[in-house]
Amino acid sequence: MDWLTTVDHKKIGILYFLAGGFFFLAGGIEAILIRIQLMYPDLHIFVGGTFNQLLTMHGTTMIFLAAMPLIFGFMNAIIPLQIGARDVAFPFVNSLGFWLFFFGGLLLNLSWFMGGAPDAGWTAYAPLSSDTYSGRGVDFYVVGLQIAGIGTLIGGINFLVTIINMRAPGMTFMRMPLFTWTAFITSALILFAFPAITVGLVELMFDRLFNGNFFEVGQGGNVVLWQHLFWIFGHPEVYILILPAFGIISEVVSTFSKKVLFGYSSMVFATMVIGFLGFMVWAHHMFATGLGPVANSIFGVATMAIAVPTGVKIFNWLFTMWGGHIRFTVANLWALGFIPTFVMGGVTGVMLAVPTADFQYTDSYFVVAHFHYVIVGGLIFGIFSGLYYWWPKITGRLLSEGVGKVHFWFFFIGFHLTFFPQHFLGLIGMPRRVFTYLPDQGLDTMNFISSIGAFLMGVGTIAFMYNMIITGMKKKDAANDPWDARTLEWAIPSPAPEYNFKQTPLVRGLDALWKEKMAGNKEMTPAEPLGPIHMPSGSILPFFMSLGLFIAGFGFMYGKHTFETEFFNTLFNNYIIAGSGLAITLVCMLLRSVYDDHGWHIEVEELEEKGVKA
Structure with a gap:
């Protein structure tokens, strides 16, 4: 039960790792099945529609349900420790973000057992993804990704606020570890990129479930519109994925070369430039669409420009290792x-x-x-x-x-x-x-x-x-510090106690822990006297809020479906299931607003007892 109600960023990080790891295995199995089918010419193992489903689900699962949560796992587990915070800015929202992602991913994968997975490719190009050319699977894609996407979006907002507001005294922006910087830029990209895919998915949902005409050419719709909306999200998405990996590599290379990261400020600037340019290159996925020579040239040049800050990073890693x-x-x-x-x-x-x-x-x-x-x-x-x-x-x-x-x-x-x-x-x-x-x-x-x-x-x-x-x-x-590392998270016990830092540390420079080690100190200098620590209370509401949207998703998907029994027809076709799912979510939101939870405190006596044990 503790894991369902937790708002502790470390436990939520582990939940992200478990869920992301599970989906990573699922996507990996799909990939191996694809490679079995393509091992020899003219094989007939996974043919036609089945192959399309495997292919679509492999791409969708790996990008949205494996890569993203694994990155969020690192952000949750590490960022508050790196900036000297006791938790993220909004612990409740953090929990809600995880459960929304989890139920969205679950909904998407249930399609395998409910009439077939999505089969329009992971990019779901219209008109392939319209109900004319693809089965019910794409409904699962549209609804599942919207639910998971809300979770990712609020997670991104949460980390932006955390990194701006919760840094320890002395940790200026230019003293933050590079992983924190990349997570910060990634969160900003999430904030601006995810609304585009949300709009696209809403439009596709209206086309499929409520007779909309956004992508129906016969009714005046436009199929290229989907490509623009998808890639205006999709290209920043690949930087959302890769920037935290850059941050991890920077931490690891620096620690295991026993050297400060070469060109720290240029690394930070390169990260910003990549994030900025990432929004200006989306049409390079659409060169063959017929945008014309001028548009193609502009997007081609912009794409090549991104190679410059990326090259800066590569050389900085090489120079960090040089002589290390x-x-x-x-x-x-x-x-x-x-x-x-x-x-x-x-x-x-x-x-x-x-x-x-x-x-x-x-x-x-x-x-x-x-x-x-x-x-x-x-x-x-x-x-x-x-x-x-x-x-x-x-x-x-x-x-x-x-x-x-x-x-x-x-x-x-x-x-x-x-x-x-x-x-x-x-x-x-x-x-x-x-x-x-x-x-x-x-x-x-x-x-x-x-x-x-x-x-x-x-x-x-x-x-x-x-x-x-x-x-x-x-x-x-x-x-505490098995690698002889440089940053704040290694100054506390492994695994971190629930309050992270007994006393908020005082940061005196880049690579805060290394600076203290070089000054001959055994631990960080505290920035405050020992006092009671305020902790947020756990809550089951995020779980039920997400469950409500999960139920509502089913209600909307099967709103026009004809069932064999009259009872189900009444429930689904009058949107009773969809309405009750939304009602669960709204009631949870009301409870959250009305019931004021002030959290609890860990008193100094408890801290001193724990200190003796540690």
């Missing part, structure tokens, strides 16, 4: 694997930014190779690096380095085996999203290699799960 005392821990192996892999993904990105060339590459496996190099080779490598790095701080136990190396090498080699050949498959003309191909077209060998690589990545992931299980059986014996 480098330790090859598993966390650092992932970071070192990240850098060249991400550069390769970036190079193909610049190739795709040339509109004339893009006419050749577009909708081929070259594009698939490109975005997997940046999202798997960038984001997922970054996430694994962060997991090995912060695992002791989150759980109090160190992951096995030996098993970790098995995980790394299987996944790393498997990744390159899977996606490197796909560049060439695309260049010789294999279109993406096809479920089979003819023999003797020069596609057989590379598809076979690609599928073998996918199995190796699967083996690597199993090794990681084994690592988690054997580590979970050990006793909690991690030191």
